[in-house]
Amino acid sequence: MNIPSPKKNRKTYTLLFIPSPSDKVVRVDISPRILYVGWVLSAVFLTVFLTFSVIAYSLLHKESQMVALAHQSQQQKEEIVRIYSRLQEVHARLLDLTKKEDRIRMIMDPDGTDPDAGQLQGVGGPESLAAAAVLIQKGQNGMIELMEEMDRQFTHLGSGMRYQEGSLVSLKQKIIDRAQLWASTPSIWPTHGVLTSGFGWRNSPFGVGRDFHPGIDIAGRVGLPVIATASGVVSFSGWDQGFGKSVRIDHANGFETLYAHLDQVVVYENEKVTRGEIIGYLGNTGLSTGPHLHYGVLRNRVPVDPTRYIIDF
Numbered sequence: 001m002n003i004p005s006p007k008k009n010r011k012t013y014t015l016l017f018i019p020s021p022s023d024k025v026v027r028v029d030i031s032p033r034i035l036y037v038g039w040v041l042s043a044v045f046l047t048v049f050l051t052f053s054v055i056a057y058s059l060l061h062k063e064s065q066m067v068a069l070a071h072q073s074q075q076q077k078e079e080i081v082r083i084y085s086r087l088q089e090v091h092a093r094l095l096d097l098t099k100k101e102d103r104i105r106m107i108m109d110p111d112g113t114d115p116d117a118g119q120l121q122g123v124g125g126p127e128s129l130a131a132a133a134v135l136i137q138k139g140q141n142g143m144i145e146l147m148e149e150m151d152r153q154f155t156h157l158g159s160g161m162r163y164q165e166g167s168l169v170s171l172k173q174k175i176i177d178r179a180q181l182w183a184s185t186p187s188i189w190p191t192h193g194v195l196t197s198g199f200g201w202r203n204s205p206f207g208v209g210r211d212f213h214p215g216i217d218i219a220g221r222v223g224l225p226v227i228a229t230a231s232g233v234v235s236f237s238g239w240d241q242g243f244g245k246s247v248r249i250d251h252a253n254g255f256e257t258l259y260a261h262l263d264q265v266v267v268y269e270n271e272k273v274t275r276g277e278i279i280g281y282l283g284n285t286g287l288s289t290g291p292h293l294h295y296g297v298l299r300n301r302v303p304v305d306p307t308r309y310i311i312d313f
Helices: 033-110 132-137 140-176 179-183
Strands: 013-017 026-030 194-197 200-203 210-213 218-219 225-227 232-240 244-250 255-265 280-284 290-301 302-304
Touching: 033 140, 140 179, 232 255, 244 280, 280 302
Parallel strands: none
Antiparallel strands: 013 026, 194 218, 200 210, 218 290, 225 280, 232 244, 244 255, 255 280, 255 290, 290 302
């Protein structure tokens, strides 16, 4: 007789769902294998979720860092543009300084013995270059080009400033050595007003052809003070048929100045005057079309352009 083998005792887990006291109880049996698979799937899902969460956080963090770096990069670019702009300002100021030095040397050296007079000292400077902001927009190549240009300009400015420093030291010594000649060189404006006629050939103010104007005309109101533009001795003070009331002053080194069409003269012949001293008042005397000062400069008795010697012209 065959005796049947006993069934293996299969372990299960039971879930009871009781919707309400009056409803039927729902029973669900879950085997350990299904429960195990559920736990494994849950663990895998949780792992995947956490992994993606970490990756997403890392990407967001990197994105925020990139935004911050982009903002910082833009600020740095704007700062580079500002530095480049200031560099141009420094170069312009240095260039202006060399021009003023050049004018001073010309005034101090009317005989042309100074080899540096009349020649603008070179200090280097920017060549033709696109605007810094435009170069920056070109990306890395534009930045490299801009930085190379700025480095070149800093080098030029450094050498230019060193040269200018030595040049100004020599100019200072020359000024000290020639202080008397400096005081006798007509280098300031004789009065306040508007420059209405320059030196040289012009249409006649009286309407007849052209004539040579041996000075400059400065229009202003009657009674404005007129001053000596350099120290010297009054060689003439009185009435001139064409220039009306006028003053002539002899200065050192062959200079002579003329102040014409005055309303009043307050200096006398052979009187010594200093630069800035009042010698008369602006008027409308002699052959004149209106209140103004005719100011002339002669060098060895030859008329020359007065503005050549005015420092702040």
